[in-house]
Amino acid sequence: MPPRNFLGIPTANSQLATSSYVILPVPYEETATYGKGTQYGPAAIIAASQEVELFDDEIGREPYLAGIHTAPSVEITSVGAKAQNEIVYKSCRELVQQGKVVGMLGGEHSISFGAVRACLEKYPDLTVLQLDAHADLRDGYLGERFSHAAVMRRIRELTKKTYGVGVRNYSSEENDYIKAEQVSICSAGNAYRNPRWVDEVVEQLSGDVYLTFDLDAFDPSLLPATGTPEPGGLTWYPVLELLRKVITKCRLVSFDVVELSPIEGNHASDFVAAKLTHKIIGYDSLKRG
Numbered sequence: 001m002p003p004r005n006f007l008g009i010p011t012a013n014s015q016l017a018t019s020s021y022v023i024l025p026v027p028y029e030e031t032a033t034y035g036k037g038t039q040y041g042p043a044a045i046i047a048a049s050q051e052v053e054l055f056d057d058e059i060g061r062e063p064y065l066a067g068i069h070t071a072p073s074v075e076i077t078s079v080g081a082k083a084q085n086e087i088v089y090k091s092c093r094e095l096v097q098q099g100k101v102v103g104m105l106g107g108e109h110s111i112s113f114g115a116v117r118a119c120l121e122k123y124p125d126l127t128v129l130q131l132d133a134h135a136d137l138r139d140g141y142l143g144e145r146f147s148h149a150a151v152m153r154r155i156r157e158l159t160k161k162t163y164g165v166g167v168r169n170y171s172s173e174e175n176d177y178i179k180a181e182q183v184s185i186c187s188a189g190n191a192y193r194n195p196r197w198v199d200e201v202v203e204q205l206s207g208d209v210y211l212t213f214d215l216d217a218f219d220p221s222l223l224p225a226t227g228t229p230e231p232g233g234l235t236w237y238p239v240l241e242l243l244r245k246v247i248t249k250c251r252l253v254s255f256d257v258v259e260l261s262p263i264e265g266n267h268a269s270d271f272v273a274a275k276l277t278h279k280i281i282g283y284d285s286l287k288r289g
């Protein structure tokens with residue numbers, strides 16, 4: 001049996017002190033409103049990652065050699081997403097201050113707030129790049145200000161430098177907010193129609209970037225196992241091209257992959273999420289020589 005860490009890599013390559021990357025599982029699910037089960041997301045991603053080939057054929061290397069530590073799951077509360085984000089913030093702060101790239105696995109999208117808050121302390125000029133079907137710009141949802149459906153609204157109280165990609169479903173209230181605040185968004189419709197969309201997004205990004213990847217950004221034909229699937233989503237290769245170009249141009253300070261809600265018997269979704277996480281680390285590892 002390989003070690004039960006992300007990728008199942010040897011102990012020598014997964015020690016915290018010598019690892020550039022830290023996988024942080026956050027199996028939190030409290031404000032999810034439609035399909036349930038995202039609390040099982042981190043374990044499913046780590047299980048699927050055992051089947052991810054350590055060699056990445058695209059970049060021609062084994063990213064794990066830069067060291068990938070899998071941290072224990074963070075403590076989970078049931079007293080609201082604000083309290084959960086306080087725990088996430090404290091869990092990320094020390095790691096980010098040490099210069100680790102944290103790869104947080106969700107869990108519902110609300111947890112990104114705590115991670116972004118920790119990153120902003122070290123990287124005050126941070127841009128938050130959000131891949132998501134939804135704008136997540138409601139000013140609270142069903143009485144929860146820190147709901148998954150409000151996470152980008154809360155993040156924009158920390159920094160106005162946000163950029164949404166793949167967005168294709170939001171409310172009239174969010175539409176008003178997007179217009180009033182001139183929120184940067186590349187919609188899924190634009191990504192479908194405009195062959196230059198990847199380069200147009202990359203041109204507008206620079207400096208330090210936090211990537212928050214809500215898996216419902218993908219088309220449900222590629223990844224159905226998410227709580228709020230939405231047709232017309234992004235596909236695999238354009239997303240990889242975007243991530244590779246962004247990570248090459250900018251400094252990826254940390255990232256999250258959230259909202260996997262595993263469907264029994266559909267291990268393809270779990271594997272897509274695991275492989276995506278491996279790809280993000282792989283592109284960043286190219287900078288580390």
Ligand SMILES: [Mn+2]
Nearest residue numbers: 109132136214
């Ligand atoms: Mn989201």
